[in-house]
Amino acid sequence: MIPAVLPTYNRAPLAFTKGEGSWLTAEDGTRYLDLGAGIAVNALGHAHPALVATLTEQAGRLWHVSNLYRIPEQERLAELLVENTFADTVFFTNSGTEAAELAIKMVRKYWYEKGQPERVEIVTFEGSFHGRSTGAIAAAGAEKMVKGFGPLMPGFTHLKFGDHDALRAAVTDRTAAVMIEPIQGEGGIRTLPDACLKGLRDLCDATGALLVFDEVQCGMGRTGKLFAHEWAGVTPDIMMVAKGIGGGFPLGAVLATEGAAVGMTAGSHGSTYGGNPLGCAVGAKVVEIVAEDGFLDAVGAKGARFRQGLEGLVASHPEVFEGVRGQGLMLGLKCKATNTDVVKAAYAEHLLTVPAADNVIRLLPALNIADEDIAEALARLDRAASRVKADAA
Numbered sequence: 001m002i003p004a005v006l007p008t009y010n011r012a013p014l015a016f017t018k019g020e021g022s023w024l025t026a027e028d029g030t031r032y033l034d035l036g037a038g039i040a041v042n043a044l045g046h047a048h049p050a051l052v053a054t055l056t057e058q059a060g061r062l063w064h065v066s067n068l069y070r071i072p073e074q075e076r077l078a079e080l081l082v083e084n085t086f087a088d089t090v091f092f093t094n095s096g097t098e099a100a101e102l103a104i105k106m107v108r109k110y111w112y113e114k115g116q117p118e119r120v121e122i123v124t125f126e127g128s129f130h131g132r133s134t135g136a137i138a139a140a141g142a143e144k145m146v147k148g149f150g151p152l153m154p155g156f157t158h159l160k161f162g163d164h165d166a167l168r169a170a171v172t173d174r175t176a177a178v179m180i181e182p183i184q185g186e187g188g189i190r191t192l193p194d195a196c197l198k199g200l201r202d203l204c205d206a207t208g209a210l211l212v213f214d215e216v217q218c219g220m221g222r223t224g225k226l227f228a229h230e231w232a233g234v235t236p237d238i239m240m241v242a243k244g245i246g247g248g249f250p251l252g253a254v255l256a257t258e259g260a261a262v263g264m265t266a267g268s269h270g271s272t273y274g275g276n277p278l279g280c281a282v283g284a285k286v287v288e289i290v291a292e293d294g295f296l297d298a299v300g301a302k303g304a305r306f307r308q309g310l311e312g313l314v315a316s317h318p319e320v321f322e323g324v325r326g327q328g329l330m331l332g333l334k335c336k337a338t339n340t341d342v343v344k345a346a347y348a349e350h351l352l353t354v355p356a357a358d359n360v361i362r363l364l365p366a367l368n369i370a371d372e373d374i375a376e377a378l379a380r381l382d383r384a385a386s387r388v389k390a391d392a393a
């Protein structure tokens with residue numbers, strides 16, 4: 001018999017009843033050190049006092065009003081994002097997928113307004129992930145996501161990750177946009193080198209194609225900059241954001257330049273819940289905290305410390321691990337053993353990690369993880385690796 005919850009997930013037999021900082025308490029009372037943070041969502045850890053206070057205060061005042069009216073909390077968050085990024089304007093969604101949908105629509109409308117409605121082709125990359133809507137799966141194109149869900153939305157050209165020749169051939173003055181994650185998350189913490197991001201910007205400038213960054217997973221301070229593309233010193237025309245921006249409250253956004261948003265006039269897009277007062281009040285508090293002096297530097301320092309420890313683990317368990325990837329606190333351990341076996345062994349050590357493609361496990365802790373929790377995580381990963389070795393023997 002089909003379970004009451006549609007069985008689309010491969011779930012671990014674990015349920016949590018409470019979270020505090022980087023720790024989750026399971027139903028049986030066991031405490032787990034959380035290096036997944038809800039897959040890069042709980043950017044400030046669980047039950048951050050300032051977020052709890054903001055949410056509670058807002059909940060006592062006003063939860064929802066329609067976008068038929070001005071929403072001051074939404075305006076405040078939009079202004080914060082505009083002040084701190086390349087963007088001139090922001091649309092709020094409830095998820096990363098919805099942000100991807102709007103990004104695609106914005107690109108199409110841009111070319112429509114420019115008098116080139118046939119210019120619809122968006123170049124995307126193998127291993128990418130933009131969500132699970134029909135548009136987002138067509139954008140990523142991976143067999144495992146699209147199989148059985150056809151016919152797919154047309155208008156996407158999928159290129160191999162890192163194939164510069166194919167890229168130069170594919171992006172022409174008929175290309176509508178290039179859409180890319182500066183660091184692939186689901187794809188296995190695969191970082192696009194700064195030179196490639198710069199090269200992409202140049203290619204888009206030369207052809208007029210819009211550059212769209214998906215920073216749903218790598219954004220909001222995760223790499224030690226507010227947004228990952230800042231490391232390369234380039235800016236996109238459009239950017240998708242979600243996950244960390246809500247600190248656990250469902251919230252997403254599309255940020256854009258005034259030029260790229262030219263087609264998005266009144267009536268062209270909308271959402272019942274997108275930009276609601278609860279989500280935006282929490283989002284504004286998250287952005288304020290992440291943008292505070294010293295916060296992002298601390299993410300960088302914690303990331304460096306964690307990475308150094310991980311390099312040590314790779315050296316001491318060469319049969320289990322192959323190398324470390326990523327930037328800041330968006331880290332991946334490329335495995336030699338099967339990554340899901342490592343994730344399971346980590347469960348046994350009461351440590352939560354997240355598998356990704358390319359046989360990687362992701363380590364995406366709260367951005368404010370305590371230094372002693374990093375040390376504890378390394379000790380537990382060390383023991384988990386020993387378990388994997390013992391099981392293989």
Ligand SMILES: Cc1ncc(COP(=O)(O)O)c(C=O)c1O
Pocket residue numbers: 039094095096097098100129130131132181185186214215216217218242243
């Ligand atoms: C890079 C990227 N884009 C888009 C999405 C989709 O976001 P959501 O699950 O909030 O719809 C994800 C989710 O993992 C993601 O990692």
